[in-house]
Amino acid sequence: MANEVIFKNRDLDRLWDIEQYRSRGGYEVLTRILTEKTPPAEIIDGMKTSGLRGRGGAGFPTGLKWSFINRSAPGDKYLVCNSDEGEPGTFKDRDILRYNPHALVEGMLIASYVIDAHRAYNYIRGEFWEPYERFQNAIDQARAAGFVGNNILGSGFDCELNVHLGGGAYVCGEETALLESIEGKKGQPRYKPPFPAHVGLYGRPTVINNTETLASVPTILREGAEQFRDIGVENSGGSKLFSISGHVKNPGVFELPMGTPFSELFELAGGMRDGSKIKAVIPGGSSSPVIPGEIMMDLTMDYDAIAKAGSMLGSGAVIVMDESTCMVKVLDRMGYFYYEESCGQCTPCREGTGWLYRIVHRIENGQGRPEDIDLLMDVQNRIRGKTICALGDAAAMPVAGMLRYYQDEFQYHIDHKKCKVGAGT
Amino acid sequence: MSALETKNRNELFTPEIRAEIDHEIAKYPEAESQSAAMAALRIVQDANGGWLTQERMDEVAAYLDLPPIAIYEVATFYSMYEHKPVGRNKLCVCTNISCMINNSDQIVEHLNNRLGIKFGEVTEDGRFSLKEVECLGACGGAPMMQVGRKYYENLTPERLDSILDELE
Numbered sequence: 001m002a003n004e005v006i007f008k009n010r011d012l013d014r015l016w017d018i019e020q021y022r023s024r025g026g027y028e029v030l031t032r033i034l035t036e037k038t039p040p041a042e043i044i045d046g047m048k049t050s051g052l053r054g055r056g057g058a059g060f061p062t063g064l065k066w067s068f069i070n071r072s073a074p075g076d077k078y079l080v081c082n083s084d085e086g087e088p089g090t091f092k093d094r095d096i097l098r099y100n101p102h103a104l105v106e107g108m109l110i111a112s113y114v115i116d117a118h119r120a121y122n123y124i125r126g127e128f129w130e131p132y133e134r135f136q137n138a139i140d141q142a143r144a145a146g147f148v149g150n151n152i153l154g155s156g157f158d159c160e161l162n163v164h165l166g167g168g169a170y171v172c173g174e175e176t177a178l179l180e181s182i183e184g185k186k187g188q189p190r191y192k193p194p195f196p197a198h199v200g201l202y203g204r205p206t207v208i209n210n211t212e213t214l215a216s217v218p219t220i221l222r223e224g225a226e227q228f229r230d231i232g233v234e235n236s237g238g239s240k241l242f243s244i245s246g247h248v249k250n251p252g253v254f255e256l257p258m259g260t261p262f263s264e265l266f267e268l269a270g271g272m273r274d275g276s277k278i279k280a281v282i283p284g285g286s287s288s289p290v291i292p293g294e295i296m297m298d299l300t301m302d303y304d305a306i307a308k309a310g311s312m313l314g315s316g317a318v319i320v321m322d323e324s325t326c327m328v329k330v331l332d333r334m335g336y337f338y339y340e341e342s343c344g345q346c347t348p349c350r351e352g353t354g355w356l357y358r359i360v361h362r363i364e365n366g367q368g369r370p371e372d373i374d375l376l377m378d379v380q381n382r383i384r385g386k387t388i389c390a391l392g393d394a395a396a397m398p399v400a401g402m403l404r405y406y407q408d409e410f411q412y413h414i415d416h417k418k419c420k421v422g423a424g425t
Numbered sequence: 426m427s428a429l430e431t432k433n434r435n436e437l438f439t440p441e442i443r444a445e446i447d448h449e450i451a452k453y454p455e456a457e458s459q460s461a462a463m464a465a466l467r468i469v470q471d472a473n474g475g476w477l478t479q480e481r482m483d484e485v486a487a488y489l490d491l492p493p494i495a496i497y498e499v500a501t502f503y504s505m506y507e508h509k510p511v512g513r514n515k516l517c518v519c520t521n522i523s524c525m526i527n528n529s530d531q532i533v534e535h536l537n538n539r540l541g542i543k544f545g546e547v548t549e550d551g552r553f554s555l556k557e558v559e560c561l562g563a564c565g566g567a568p569m570m571q572v573g574r575k576y577y578e579n580l581t582p583e584r585l586d587s588i589l590d591e592l593e
Contacts, residue, residue, distance in 0.1 A: 165464065251566075330522060
């Protein structure tokens with residue numbers, strides 16, 4: 001596919017081996033930067049020009065994030081990569097770790113150089129054993145080639161790179177919970193401010209970037225920031241990995257320019273399976289509000305377009321549902337997920353996710369009460385904006401989204417104690 | 426705990442386990458060995474048939490020179506640590522959205538029927554246990570499950586049968 005950045009060289013059969021990665025220019029940028037001692041500010045300017053925004057879901061401009069670190073401040077600084085991929089529907093970072101781990105190693109080393117970090121950690125979710133082994137192997141190969149460790153390529157720059165495996169907790173994808181987790185504690189998010197750029201890992205200045213973000217860095221710097229930016233559209237530079245799953249014929253990860261029409265992504269995924277009809281799409285992971293299929297068909301896949309439609313591009317995780325899907329059942333399952341994964345620290349989230357789940361669950365099971373729809377709206381409203389981290393909002397937003405478009409299904413369940421959709425319960 | 430306090434670090438665990446934990450400790454700055462708590466629990470759990478007892482957790486605490494509560498907190502917060510015996514093969518089945526709309530219910534039902542156990546239970550011969558898990562980040566291969574360190578994707582009842590036959 002044209003315009004690929006991370007998957008550009010996926011035609012190689014063993015891209016995860018350092019020889020193959022290097023055969024297409026891998027580690028050239030790192031080598032150039034370290035030999036020429038490129039001023040970090042110059043690299044940050046490049047990242048700003050590229051328009052790269054954080055690919056984990058929040059979309060914060062990467063160059064700006066790096067610029068927050070006071071490089072000359074004494075003491076340790078850290079770079080952390082977030083490979084705790086857990087937003088339901090997202091499975092792109094797993095493919096980066098498995099198929100292009102050296103791009104991530106190189107990106108992490110460049111970012112470490114920019115912020116003057118001598119230790120970098122990749123937090124990989126504990127279930128990702130195979131991706132972890134691929135990535136660890138890439139670190140070992142890079143070390144053997146002189147790219148990791150002390151005095152890298154004789155430049156005087158030292159950087160240790162290690163993996164921290166998670167233990168199964170969605171909330172650790174939140175950056176400050178992730179830092180707590182690396183410190184060997186429960187993954188409970190911290191108050192912000194102070195932001196990690198000032199008080200991060202072990203209380204030191206820290207940059208946390210998503211896997212896809214860091215893996216894009218070498219190509220951006222090698223091929224040019226403008227070129228990357230121009231792949232995408234205004235306010236959404238570059239290409240993006242989209243994980244598409246659900247009722248499509250060929251689910252998978254596709255790298256496409258930002259701003260690509262959803263219909264093209266849908267086409268690449270083979271369209272609907274078994275001649276079924278599209279009903280609804282969750283465009284950016286389960287925390288992003290659902291959008292009806294016919295509206296989705298007219299949207300482009302970039303931050304602004306999806307936001308204008310009332311949802312979020314998030315992690316680029318697209319879940320496509322056909323007409324047999326009961327939206328009450330979908331929200332019931334989502335509600336259970338957030339209830340299960342709430343860390344319990346903030347009352348509105350800890351209690352609210354339980355309320356949301358129990359109400360939707362009783363509607364799904366034919367025990368809904370006439371006041372339940374109002375109650376759901378009330379509860380989700382009382383969670384939003386009232387918690388330390390975004391998990392509360394992530395639990396609340398899909399509820400409002402479902403009721404915006406599919407309230408009739410919830411009402412039907414309550415009135416008739418059964419499902420409006422044939423295949424549901 | 427008091428009995429452990431008097432124990433020498435070298436009397437805890439086997440030399441192999443100690444070496445593995447020490448390897449983890451070395452990843453972090455000095456004085457930050459608490460960072461190795463998660464890995465140490467994983468290593469000890471793997472060596473203990475896939476689950477943790479209070480004694481094992483206390484040993485991890487003693488080894489890392491941490492109060493036991495620090496270890497209990499971690500061991501009970503993260504879903505991959507087990508506090509009851511599990512089967513030799515822990516079948517972790519995802520039932521989140523992408524798997525659910527791709528019939529994970531049918532997969533769960535098939536496992537319930539074939540093994541005669543529900544989520545949270547172990548077969549009498551100790552060969553299998555069943556666990557419901559949240560999204561494992563393999564939605565393109567839904568429905569899926571994890572057994573040990575391995576992912577099994579695009580499951581069907583037939584495929585499930587051949588997978589189970591091969592698991593000792």
